[in-house]
Amino acid sequence: MTELIKKVVEKLIEAKSVVVFTGAGVSAESGVPTFRDKDGLWQKLKPEELANFNAFLRNPDLVTEWYSHRRKIMHEVKPNAGHYAIAEMEKYFERFTVVTQNIDNLHRRAGSKNIFELHGNIERNYCIKCKKFYDLGDTYPDKAIYCECGGLIRPDVVWFGEFLPEDEYDGAVKAAKSCDVCFSVGTSAVVFPAAYIPIYAKQSGAFLVEINPNPTDLSRMADVVLQGKSGEILPLILSEFKKQKGLL
Ligand code: BV8
Ligand code: ZN
Numbered sequence: 001m002t003e004l005i006k007k008v009v010e011k012l013i014e015a016k017s018v019v020v021f022t023g024a025g026v027s028a029e030s031g032v033p034t035f036r037d038k039d040g041l042w043q044k045l046k047p048e049e050l051a052n053f054n055a056f057l058r059n060p061d062l063v064t065e066w067y068s069h070r071r072k073i074m075h076e077v078k079p080n081a082g083h084y085a086i087a088e089m090e091k092y093f094e095r096f097t098v099v100t101q102n103i104d105n106l107h108r109r110a111g112s113k114n115i116f117e118l119h120g121n122i123e124r125n126y127c128i129k130c131k132k133f134y135d136l137g138d139t140y141p142d143k144a145i146y147c148e149c150g151g152l153i154r155p156d157v158v159w160f161g162e163f164l165p166e167d168e169y170d171g172a173v174k175a176a177k178s179c180d181v182c183f184s185v186g187t188s189a190v191v192f193p194a195a196y197i198p199i200y201a202k203q204s205g206a207f208l209v210e211i212n213p214n215p216t217d218l219s220r221m222a223d224v225v226l227q228g229k230s231g232e233i234l235p236l237i238l239s240e241f242k243k244q245k246g247l248l
Contacts (some may be wrong), residue, residue, distance in 0.1 A: 001233075008209050009240045009244055011181050017175070018095070018096050018182070019098075021176075021184045022086075022098065022100045022101065022102060025230060028186065029231035033073075034186075049062075052159045063154075064145060067155045067157075068142060074105060074122060079107075079109050079110035080231040081231045082185070082186075082233075082235070083107055083112070085235045086107065086234060090113060095178075096114060098116070099115075099116045099197050100115060101118055101194045103120050103122040105122070116168045116169075116172040119158040120156045122157060125156060129152075130149045132149070164194070173197070173200055176198070176200040177201070180206060181209065183209045183211060184210045184212075184222070185211045195217075199218075207223050209222060209224045211233050213229060
């Protein structure tokens with residue numbers, strides 16, 4: 001692993017622009033369940049039953065309760081060493097972009113500034129009729145909630161079959177196509193179009209690094225695969241980088 005980390009750091013030392021593409025795995029060590037791991041969320045609940053608009057209209061109580069349950073977890077957990085390492089790395093590069101599929105707000109809480117949230121953010125909720133935004137604070141409704149106009153209130157997340165927020169996705173694609181090093185951290189890389197991000201980076205000549213305990217569809221395309229937990233590997237990369245830059 002150390003040899004591989006040194007190889008990654010060599011690329012980082014000369015890099016002007018870095019993109020870190022993350023999925024649920026980067027939050028796993030914070031205690032946020034992933035989607036497709038054995039104890040993942042989808043094992044108990046099927047995406048078609050929950051993370052899509054028609055399911056919400058069919059069963060607003062169940063979907064509202066599921067998102068409240070997840071918001072509660074996200075309010076109880078903290079960013080982990082992987083989030084903090086990514087946040088610290090941001091200041092060492094001319095351009096540093098976090099592109100996350102996660103809706104858990106942990107990158108922002110760890111101090112990352114330049115973030116594209118491709119699948120929205122569970123802290124934001126809005127009325128499907130008049131689009132008024134609601135801050136639910138630390139309330140966790142276990143059944144559907146309605147706006148004063150009578151419309152249903154939904155989480156501001158991207159469900160299956162829904163378009164990604166345009167400027168978030170366009171900004172992420174632009175960053176991916178112009179970066180020197182791209183990390184793909186804690187994602188099974190099966191959900192599109194988000195999963196195009198590391199592919200565009202690689203196709204545009206970036207050095208692609210995957211950090212994941214398990215192989216994924218992206219592994220064969222990566223220049224380096226660091227097999228392990230992001231909460232352990234990212235701090236190792238950061239300290240080796242600082243050592244080689246004489247920052248330690
Ligand atoms: C859309 C948000 C246009 C809500 C989610 C090609 C192009 C375009 C679309 C498609 C396409 N092919 C198929 C589609 C349709 C679909 C899709 O991709 N389906 C897949 C499943 C086949 N895509 C869509 O519908 C997208 N919209 O295309 O719009 C359109 C519009 C109308 C008509 C047609 C097209 C919208 C997709 C967004 C769906 N929303 N969630 C919520 O979170 O509740 S998806 C969900 O999956 C999450 O966002 C999650 O982030 C995302 C990806 O999962 P991962 O983050 O990768 O998590 P996972 O559990 O899978 O993996 C975790 C990884 O971590 C594992 O590899 C594990 O080994 C690793 N790990 C574990 N522990 C650690 C670790 N790694 C490091 N350290 C550890 N400690
Ligand atoms: Zn309304």
